[in-house]
Amino acid sequence: MLQLKNIYKSYITGGSRQIALDGINLKFRESEFVTVLGPSGSGKTTFLNIIGGLERCDKGDLIINGKSTKEFTDSNWDFYRNNNIGFIFKNYNLIPHLSILENVTIAVSFNGLSKKEKQEKAIEALNRVGIKDYMRKTSQYLTKDEMQRVAIARALVNNPKIILADEPTGNLDSKSTIEIMNLIKEIFKDKLVILITQNPGIAKRYATRMITFRDGEVIEDTNPLKEDLHQKEIDLKRTHMKISMAIKLAIRDISNKKLRMFFYVLISSIGIMGIALIVALLQGFNKQISGYENDTLANYPIVINKVYTNYSIHNTSQNSKQNQNDLKNSKLNTKNDIIYSYNSSQNSTEHINQVNKDYIDYIKQMDKDLVSEISYESQINMNILREDEDGKVSILDTSTINLSSYPKDYGQETYLEKNYELLYGYYPTNKNEVVLIVDEKNRLDTNILNALGIDVKKNKEIKFDDLIGKEYKIILNDEFYKKQNGHFYVDSSEKNLKKLYNSKNTITISITAILRAKEDSNLSNLPEGISYSNELCNYYIDDCKKSDIVKSQQDSNYNVITGQTLKNSKNKEDEIFEISGINILNNVNQSTTKNQMLSSLGASLLPSSITIYPKDFESKSDIIEYLDNYNKDKNEDEKILYKDTSTTINKLSTNIMKGITIVLVVFATLIFFISLITIFILTYASVLERKTEVCILRVLGGKKRDIVRLFNTENVIIGFLAGILGVFLAYTFIVPMNYGLEKITDLSNVAILKVENAIVVIAISVILTFIGGFIPAKIAARKDPVEFLKNQN
Numbered sequence: 001m002l003q004l005k006n007i008y009k010s011y012i013t014g015g016s017r018q019i020a021l022d023g024i025n026l027k028f029r030e031s032e033f034v035t036v037l038g039p040s041g042s043g044k045t046t047f048l049n050i051i052g053g054l055e056r057c058d059k060g061d062l063i064i065n066g067k068s069t070k071e072f073t074d075s076n077w078d079f080y081r082n083n084n085i086g087f088i089f090k091n092y093n094l095i096p097h098l099s100i101l102e103n104v105t106i107a108v109s110f111n112g113l114s115k116k117e118k119q120e121k122a123i124e125a126l127n128r129v130g131i132k133d134y135m136r137k138t139s140q141y142l143t144k145d146e147m148q149r150v151a152i153a154r155a156l157v158n159n160p161k162i163i164l165a166d167e168p169t170g171n172l173d174s175k176s177t178i179e180i181m182n183l184i185k186e187i188f189k190d191k192l193v194i195l196i197t198q199n200p201g202i203a204k205r206y207a208t209r210m211i212t213f214r215d216g217e218v219i220e221d222t223n224p225l226k227e228d229l230h231q232k233e234i235d236l237k238r239t240h241m242k243i244s245m246a247i248k249l250a251i252r253d254i255s256n257k258k259l260r261m262f263f264y265v266l267i268s269s270i271g272i273m274g275i276a277l278i279v280a281l282l283q284g285f286n287k288q289i290s291g292y293e294n295d296t297l298a299n300y301p302i303v304i305n306k307v308y309t310n311y312s313i314h315n316t317s318q319n320s321k322q323n324q325n326d327l328k329n330s331k332l333n334t335k336n337d338i339i340y341s342y343n344s345s346q347n348s349t350e351h352i353n354q355v356n357k358d359y360i361d362y363i364k365q366m367d368k369d370l371v372s373e374i375s376y377e378s379q380i381n382m383n384i385l386r387e388d389e390d391g392k393v394s395i396l397d398t399s400t401i402n403l404s405s406y407p408k409d410y411g412q413e414t415y416l417e418k419n420y421e422l423l424y425g426y427y428p429t430n431k432n433e434v435v436l437i438v439d440e441k442n443r444l445d446t447n448i449l450n451a452l453g454i455d456v457k458k459n460k461e462i463k464f465d466d467l468i469g470k471e472y473k474i475i476l477n478d479e480f481y482k483k484q485n486g487h488f489y490v491d492s493s494e495k496n497l498k499k500l501y502n503s504k505n506t507i508t509i510s511i512t513a514i515l516r517a518k519e520d521s522n523l524s525n526l527p528e529g530i531s532y533s534n535e536l537c538n539y540y541i542d543d544c545k546k547s548d549i550v551k552s553q554q555d556s557n558y559n560v561i562t563g564q565t566l567k568n569s570k571n572k573e574d575e576i577f578e579i580s581g582i583n584i585l586n587n588v589n590q591s592t593t594k595n596q597m598l599s600s601l602g603a604s605l606l607p608s609s610i611t612i613y614p615k616d617f618e619s620k621s622d623i624i625e626y627l628d629n630y631n632k633d634k635n636e637d638e639k640i641l642y643k644d645t646s647t648t649i650n651k652l653s654t655n656i657m658k659g660i661t662i663v664l665v666v667f668a669t670l671i672f673f674i675s676l677i678t679i680f681i682l683t684y685a686s687v688l689e690r691k692t693e694v695c696i697l698r699v700l701g702g703k704k705r706d707i708v709r710l711f712n713t714e715n716v717i718i719g720f721l722a723g724i725l726g727v728f729l730a731y732t733f734i735v736p737m738n739y740g741l742e743k744i745t746d747l748s749n750v751a752i753l754k755v756e757n758a759i760v761v762i763a764i765s766v767i768l769t770f771i772g773g774f775i776p777a778k779i780a781a782r783k784d785p786v787e788f789l790k791n792q793n
């Protein structure tokens with residue numbers, strides 16, 4: 001059945017070649033008891049290993065049942081070994097932490113039998129060698145003789161065709177030697193047994209054939225086989241270790257080294273606990289931030305101003321891009337007392353919100369539950385006169401100067417003090433004192449400056465002093481409008497304007513302050529230009545309502561100035577809104593309504609900005625969605641753009657959170673790698689320690705992949721246990737940690753480890769130990785069983 005054809009094997013050690021087998025030609029019968037004799041170093045073990053498929057020859061061929069093995073792969077050799085060979089060693093090579101039964105069962109664990117079948121076979125084998133009674137014990141309770149019996153049972157259990165025994169009685173006394181030899185002879189009587197022995201007496205007594213080696217050559221063969229071997233299919237049934245077997249072996253190993261494994265798990269779990277705590281902190285900080293956002297940021301309103309400025313608006317026009325760059329790059333010195341003039345119409349990053357009645361209706365239809373308040377900041381058309389340096393009086397174009405009103409009282413500080421930086425002058429102390437708002441670069445639109453009577457052409461930079469103290473006069477309706485033949489008109493002759501300007505019934509307003517929005521303020525919504533207090537606003541409206549022109553207009557269906565018929569207004573007065581700043585007097589046409597007309601006469605409020613205060617943080621996103629919906633399918637210039645004043649704060653908290661996340665993730669990564677290295681070292685130590693088991697498994701036909709699987713399974717179990725312990729420790733540690741954090745920061749329950757996160761952390765632990773142990777597992781699989789066996793001798 002077995003033929004060695006001109007087998008040659010040598011080793012290179014220390015630069016010199018050592019010939020172990022030098023052209024061996026032997027044939028073996030299917031059933032014979034062959035003893036192999038020879039002095040030490042004559043090549044006996046090498047010969048046995050080559051037959052057993054543990055070593056490959058350099059030259060020649062091993063023919064099994066007439067078939068060459070030259071093309072065998074590593075797996076073929078593993079299958080060959082597992083299906084056909086039973087090994088018996090001088091040192092028994094039992095796996096110490098497995099029971100006797102398991103030591104035998106392991107030999108049949110690669111060929112897919114059920115647990116019951118495997119056990120039955122193992123018990124039967126143990127029965128045959130007379131060891132059945134101790135099968136639940138480990139090998140440390142057995143005598144040498146008994147251990148060798150177990151090894152014989154292990155060789156027998158798979159019913160192999162060939163038994164290879166390397167000095168099986170080498171460690172036994174003479175009585176045991178006889179017993180074991182008798183057992184081998186009896187049990188394997190119908191098999192091919194090749195047994196190495198140093199004892200010629202034993203060889204003679206039991207062998208049907210004796211082969212003697214010297215210097216790698218066969219010098220004697222007492223019963224050589226002459227005839228050709230008949231061909232028979234060689235058994236290469238695929239074998240592999242079932243996962244259940246791998247789990248069983250892993251659990252056995254773990255439970256056998258309880259204390260060590262506990263420390264292993266504990267060390268791994270500390271890293272996992274670190275990761276779990278970091279996850280808990282991240283989760284907690286996130287919750288704290290969103291809580292803060294809910295509590296605080298919800299108070300910051302969404303504002304719709306007449307002018308929406310956003311430097312990030314993308315505009316395809318080359319010109320506007322240029323403007324944008326100019327704007328960004330301009331090195332205007334905002335420290336000195338100068339106002340810079342610029343042309344805002346060139347600056348396409350400004351969007352004019354054409355708020356109309358439709359939009360107001362749309363806002364009013366918004367879900368009331370989302371909003372805690374909507375306020376419409378007003379602006380009125382005033383009749384204002386200005387006197388130039390040369391004494392010429394003219395009507396001030398109020399549509400140009402962005403007239404706006406600010407709340408006089410706002411909390412403890414005034415609204416202006418809280419939200420605007422005083423660049424020059426003083427904050428107003430009475431209703432007749434107005435302020436001039438400049439942009440963040442101390443700039444004002446040229447048109448505003450021109451309207452205020454500043455000659456921009458002469459100098460692009462205007463001194464604060466040129467504007468502070470500048471006076472303008474508000475003329476009340478009854479003086480401003482004259483009545484003739486049922487119609488009202490404005491006498492804009494120079495003489496009359498001068499007269500009106502000098503009248504004692506005027507309200508003199510003067511610019512007392514130049515203000516710029518504070519960088520950190522979210523409520524600085526006033527447009528650049530002139531702003532007056534709501535006190536002046538209310539005073540003016542009250543007076544307007546009592547004026548002749550307003551009363552006449554209320555009673556007439558035609559325009560009391562032009563005589564044109566007015567459109568019927570379907571709505572109540574308080575529902576009428578018109579985009580602020582449009583000087584209706586100059587734009588009176590057929591489509592003007594009565595209420596618009598009244599508005600233009602100062603008798604009705606015009607909203608210059610709408611401020612929406614959301615109920616809470618969630619409603620804010622719903623409001624924004626609602627406002628965005630309005631803009632869908634609208635032309636660019638019809639869109640109403642809003643400013644979410646919380647976004648800057650939100651950005652800040654997002655950035656803080658990003659910072660915290662980065663720090664914690666760096667820590668988690670560090671912990672991860674430290675754990676990885678620890679696991680690598682621990683698994684590697686375990687690999688070294690389990691060399692016997694690994695090599696025996698390989699000898700028994702276990703593939704390299706089976707060995708990797710064995711270690712991986714064990715690592716996964718350890719990772720799982722470490723994960724559970726790590727999460728448990730984290731939960732335990734979170735309590736004092738939160739207590740400490742609350743003491744220091746006043747924040748309660750900062751660290752939160754959700755169950756789903758804890759599961760993820762356990763999964764990370766499993767993956768971690770798997771990765772950390774993978775290379776040591778590969779190293780274990782590469783362990784050469786031959787080296788191990790030879791080193792034993």
Ligand SMILES: Nc1ncnc2c1ncn2[C@@H]1O[C@H](COP(=O)(O)OP(=O)(O)OP(=O)(O)O)[C@@H](O)[C@H]1O
Nearest residue numbers: 011013018019020039040041042043044045046793
């Ligand atoms: N892995 C190896 N590396 C180097 N040399 C080796 C190796 N294995 C065997 N040899 C050498 O090959 C020769 C044959 O060794 P082998 O172990 O087969 O002899 P043996 O007859 O079994 O000896 P012993 O009875 O002492 O076990 C010896 O000279 C030995 O030193």
